[in-house]
Amino acid sequence: MSIAVRNLVKKYGDTAAIDDISFDVKTGEILGFLGPNGAGKTTTMKIITCYMPPTSGTVEVDGLDTAAASLEVRRKIGYLPEMNPLYLDMNVIDYLEYSAQLHGLRGGAMQHRIKEMVHVCGLEDVRHKDIGELSKGYRQRVGLAQSMIHDPEVLIMDEPTSGLDPNQIAEIRALIRQLGRAKTVVLSTHILSEVQATCDRVLIIHEGKIVANGTPAQLQHDFQGADTITLELKTGGADPLNAVAPRIRSVGAVSNVTLLADADGHSTFEVHADKGTDVREALFRTAVAEGWVVLEMHRRATTLEEVFHKLTTA
Amino acid sequence: MAALALSLSNVGPIYRRELRSYFNSPVAYVVIVVFLAIVGWYFSSNLFLINTASMRVVFELVPLVFLFFVPAVTMRLLAEEKKSGTLELLTTKPVRDAEIVLGKFLAAWTLLAATLAPTLVYLITLMVLGNPDLGPVIAGYIGLLLTGGVYIAVGIFASSLTENQIVAFLVGLLIILGFFLADKVLIYMPAVIAPTIEFLGIDYHFASIARGVIDSRDIIYFASVLGFALMLATASLERRKW
Numbered sequence: 210m211s212i213a214v215r216n217l218v219k220k221y222g223d224t225a226a227i228d229d230i231s232f233d234v235k236t237g238e239i240l241g242f243l244g245p246n247g248a249g250k251t252t253t254m255k256i257i258t259c260y261m262p263p264t265s266g267t268v269e270v271d272g273l274d275t276a277a278a279s280l281e282v283r284r285k286i287g288y289l290p291e292m293n294p295l296y297l298d299m300n301v302i303d304y305l306e307y308s309a310q311l312h313g314l315r316g317g318a319m320q321h322r323i324k325e326m327v328h329v330c331g332l333e334d335v336r337h338k339d340i341g342e343l344s345k346g347y348r349q350r351v352g353l354a355q356s357m358i359h360d361p362e363v364l365i366m367d368e369p370t371s372g373l374d375p376n377q378i379a380e381i382r383a384l385i386r387q388l389g390r391a392k393t394v395v396l397s398t399h400i401l402s403e404v405q406a407t408c409d410r411v412l413i414i415h416e417g418k419i420v421a422n423g424t425p426a427q428l429q430h431d432f433q434g435a436d437t438i439t440l441e442l443k444t445g446g447a448d449p450l451n452a453v454a455p456r457i458r459s460v461g462a463v464s465n466v467t468l469l470a471d472a473d474g475h476s477t478f479e480v481h482a483d484k485g486t487d488v489r490e491a492l493f494r495t496a497v498a499e500g501w502v503v504l505e506m507h508r509r510a511t512t513l514e515e516v517f518h519k520l521t522t523a
Numbered sequence: 524m525a526a527l528a529l530s531l532s533n534v535g536p537i538y539r540r541e542l543r544s545y546f547n548s549p550v551a552y553v554v555i556v557v558f559l560a561i562v563g564w565y566f567s568s569n570l571f572l573i574n575t576a577s578m579r580v581v582f583e584l585v586p587l588v589f590l591f592f593v594p595a596v597t598m599r600l601l602a603e604e605k606k607s608g609t610l611e612l613l614t615t616k617p618v619r620d621a622e623i624v625l626g627k628f629l630a631a632w633t634l635l636a637a638t639l640a641p642t643l644v645y646l647i648t649l650m651v652l653g654n655p656d657l658g659p660v661i662a663g664y665i666g667l668l669l670t671g672g673v674y675i676a677v678g679i680f681a682s683s684l685t686e687n688q689i690v691a692f693l694v695g696l697l698i699i700l701g702f703f704l705a706d707k708v709l710i711y712m713p714a715v716i717a718p719t720i721e722f723l724g725i726d727y728h729f730a731s732i733a734r735g736v737i738d739s740r741d742i743i744y745f746a747s748v749l750g751f752a753l754m755l756a757t758a759s760l761e762r763r764k765w
Binding site for chain 1: 532533535536537540543544547548607608609611612613614615616617618619763764
């Protein structure tokens with residue numbers, strides 16, 4: 210079940226919340242929607258789920274247009290809105306029953322699905338409690354159970370882990386991973402580690418435009434900046450600042466060297482190399498030639514955080 | 524407007540949830556008790572004064588009580604869902620906006636009927652004490668249900684305009700008051716438009732039904748105002764799409 214978004218624009222008054230966005234989500238893929246607050250993630254999701262129409266552009270879910278075949282599209286989608294709104298006065302089972310009925314499930318098939326969702330989302334202990342009495346983590350599970358009650362092929366989740374503690378986040382992520390194998394999932398977040406932990410592909414969106422699109426590894430590669438290498442040497446008495454540092458700087462492709470620490474004959478340097486080069490081998494050979502002992506050499510690759518930061522602060 | 528093709532299998536769950544929500548909270552019981560206390564006191568204190576076996580006093584008072592009672596019952600129907608965000612959840616299910624409005628309307632109408640039902644005890648009292656004419660009584664109840672239905676439809680429309688329940692209550696009350704007073708301010712109106720204003724007045728039609736005559740003009744009036752208010756409420760829900 211694929212999603213095709215074409216030239217999507219949504220304007221509130223004169224300001225464009227999303228500005229000409231196009232992308233595809235393939236069947237079985239988990240797509241992470243990344244962007245700072247107010248970038249247009251939620252707006253895009255609201256359009257895909259038929260909550261509101263775009264100003265212009267189209268969204269097709271499994272070949273069905275959200276404007277022309279809204280009801281059919283909504284049947285295929287499970288949606289967990291931002292802030293996870295719930296009926297606090299209902300108990301868990303009643304609420305799941307209500308959600309199932311709104312999707313046209315009845316009788317034995319409905320009971321079977323409810324039972325399955327209660328099991329999958331770990332709601333056995335709270336099934337007869339009012340949702341208002343539940344902790345945030347349990348509420349999030351109820352929200353997930355609700356969104357999957359009709360076994361949708363597409364899952365749209367707007368910040369599924371926001372406001373949860375680290376243990377709960379790990380649980381929900383595992384749940385999404387497990388369920389996402391058979392479904393097409395779009396989830397939004399502004400937590401980068403979440404994307405790395407759960408998503409097959411990342412879409413970074415900033416001020417209503419897509420600024421990056423690829424696998425987490427691909428993005429890290431594409432936006433690879435200058436290498437930074439931490440080098441710890443035992444130089445055997447050589448002056449780290451006036452002798453060692455200049456010698457390292459003389460290595461080809463090294464652009465800058467700074468001394469970070471110097472204690473007991475152990476010196477730590479931060480070595481900056483030109484973009485697209487790997488100077489580790491040259492550094493090692495230099496050290497050997499000079500008779501220094503390499504205690505540690507660590508190359509820090511560009512993190513997704515840095516990619517994100519670079520793309521969303523312009 | 525996709526209000527024409529409605530599916531009862533979608534209206535049903537919404538209706539049942541709403542009704543359960545009324546009766547799971549103390550709100551419904553408080554409202555019913557207050558209603559019965561006011562109407563019961565009025566009925567019993569007048570019964571021996573006018574000394575006739577008639578429900579007339581009830582049918583005079585109830586539309587007045589409905590003025591405040593109905594907006595209080597309808598104010599949360601959409602406003603609360605807007606405020607809590609559950610409306611987004613509901614409207615992204617495969618359910619039409621008109622089905623949401625209709626389900627909620629029917630639930631509030633059922634609550635209204637449940638509130639009126641205990642007043643049948645007065646009728647039994649009358650039948651024990653005397654020999655009431657049943658025609659106007661039955662017609663009066665039909666009139667009350669129709670009047671209440673119009674008020675509810677207006678109340679839901681008011682609730683669709685805002686996420687603040689107090690505002691929904693006041694707007695609902697104001698519009699209903701307009702319908703209620705329309706045929707009572709005729710002396711201030713130019714003679715040319717007076718009949719039109721009178722025809723818009725809800726009490727004019729209610730009084731006509733409560734006399735025991737069920738006229739198609741009155742039924743058409745109730746049905747069209749009710750339908751129009753529900754259509755407005757649906758359109759107001761769809762406003763997010765504008």
